[in-house]
Amino acid sequence: MKREESKRLNFFERYLSLWVLICMVVGVAVGKLLPGLIATLSGLEFGEGSQVNIPIAVLIWLMIYPMMLKIDFGSLGGIAKKPKGLIVTLFVNWLVKPFSMALLAWVFLQNLFAPWIDVGTARGYTAGLIILAAAPCTAMVFVWSYLTDGDPAYTLVQVAVNDLIMLVAFAPIVMFLCGVANVVVPSKVLVTSVVVFIVIPLAAGFLTRKGLLKSHGKEWFEGVFLPKFHPVTIGALLATLVLIFAFQAENLTTKWFAVILLAVPIMVQVYFNSGLTYMLMRLFKVPHNVASPGALIGASNFFELAVAVAITLFGPGSGAALACVVGVLVEVPVMLSVCNVCNRTRGWYGPAA
Numbered sequence: 001m002k003r004e005e006s007k008r009l010n011f012f013e014r015y016l017s018l019w020v021l022i023c024m025v026v027g028v029a030v031g032k033l034l035p036g037l038i039a040t041l042s043g044l045e046f047g048e049g050s051q052v053n054i055p056i057a058v059l060i061w062l063m064i065y066p067m068m069l070k071i072d073f074g075s076l077g078g079i080a081k082k083p084k085g086l087i088v089t090l091f092v093n094w095l096v097k098p099f100s101m102a103l104l105a106w107v108f109l110q111n112l113f114a115p116w117i118d119v120g121t122a123r124g125y126t127a128g129l130i131i132l133a134a135a136p137c138t139a140m141v142f143v144w145s146y147l148t149d150g151d152p153a154y155t156l157v158q159v160a161v162n163d164l165i166m167l168v169a170f171a172p173i174v175m176f177l178c179g180v181a182n183v184v185v186p187s188k189v190l191v192t193s194v195v196v197f198i199v200i201p202l203a204a205g206f207l208t209r210k211g212l213l214k215s216h217g218k219e220w221f222e223g224v225f226l227p228k229f230h231p232v233t234i235g236a237l238l239a240t241l242v243l244i245f246a247f248q249a250e251n252l253t254t255k256w257f258a259v260i261l262l263a264v265p266i267m268v269q270v271y272f273n274s275g276l277t278y279m280l281m282r283l284f285k286v287p288h289n290v291a292s293p294g295a296l297i298g299a300s301n302f303f304e305l306a307v308a309v310a311i312t313l314f315g316p317g318s319g320a321a322l323a324c325v326v327g328v329l330v331e332v333p334v335m336l337s338v339c340n341v342c343n344r345t346r347g348w349y350g351p352a353a
Contacts, residue, residue: 020328020329023238023242024241024245024252024329027243027246027248028245028246028248028249028252030242030249031246031247031248032249038249041055041243041246041247042247042316042317053311053312056244056308056311057196057197059240059243060197060236060307060308061197061201062233062235063236063237063240064197064201065204066233068201068204068205069205069209070205070226071159071163072160072209082286082290084284084285084286085154085158085286085287085290086154086157088277088280088281089162089294089297089298090161090162090165091280092273092277092280092298093137093162093165093297093298094169094173096276097134097269098130098134098173098177100272100273101130101133101134101265102126102130104129104268104269105125106126108261108264108265109261109262109265113261116261121319124318124320124323125258125262125319125322125323126178127178128319128320128321128323129262129265129266129323130177130178131174131310131313131320131324132303132323132324132327134169134170134177134306135166135301135302135303135305135309136162136166136298137158137159137163137166137297137301137302141159141293141297141300142156142159144293144300144335144338144339145292148289148343149288149289149292149343150289150292151287151293154289158293158297159297163202166194166198167194167198167199167202170194170198170305171194174309194309196308197305197308198305209221240307244307244311244316247316247321248316255322259322259326262323263326263329263330266326266327266330266331270299270331270334271299273298273299274295274296274298274299274338276298277291277295277298277299278295278342281294282348286349287349288346288348291342291349292339292342295338295342296338296342299334299338300335301331303324303327303328303331306327307321307324307325307328310323
């Protein structure tokens, strides 16, 4: 059977790359024209020296909380019926992706691009890329899954399990790989970031979901309550990008060449991990509606968390934060191209189980 007419993103998501570009321009302009205001906003922290910026933290919370509301922990039991897709995704996400990113960052930033990047700056960029790679999945994974006719229930399980693993694996992996990269990471600050940006919103989302499902039912929760957060999430995302680019205005205008250089290992990483996941899924005879979301999960990044942690650890104007911001710029157009490849190669797989 021929596939139905290609699904399309909504107006905002369809032009997300354009909105990101507009936010970058606006943010940089604000950062250059109103340096005093940006300095004041940048200095608002949860305690002196905490590096947790209050405006950024609030906005990221508004993005993460709605995503946590979508996680149905009761669906985790479904993995027992067809665990191979989840196993492949977890293997690539946690045993390949962070380490391959560290290797790519070392190869490109500290060796091939060494004539253009000094050693200290390269290490900062490397730390940012490691943080980015150690935070898999994002709310946009559900969009990518939809565009490739992915199994929504299985996609939800994959995202939920990755989030749970992230609670215990993110901090140790970042600390280990950044240590290898000769970057000192304050473990207390990193763990605090994980608690603030994962544990608390995850718990809040779980409790909210459980309470509202019990009091109002699933139909009201999914049809009335969740959609209300869509404009909030969009507004928070755009405002976060404007602030991030405002904080990074000096870096983006004086280090624009570094932005281009940073995009190279990020793009290689995305295509490598998505391709590896996709081929392993085919090797283990996983149906396409599980394989395609798995490949997209293996290639995407939880950039909200990555940016937050980079800012928390190294400051909003750091090279690590810039590396994560470049990840935001690169991810959407690259992920759309991965969706296209998955759709074009549907015939490689057998019918859905």
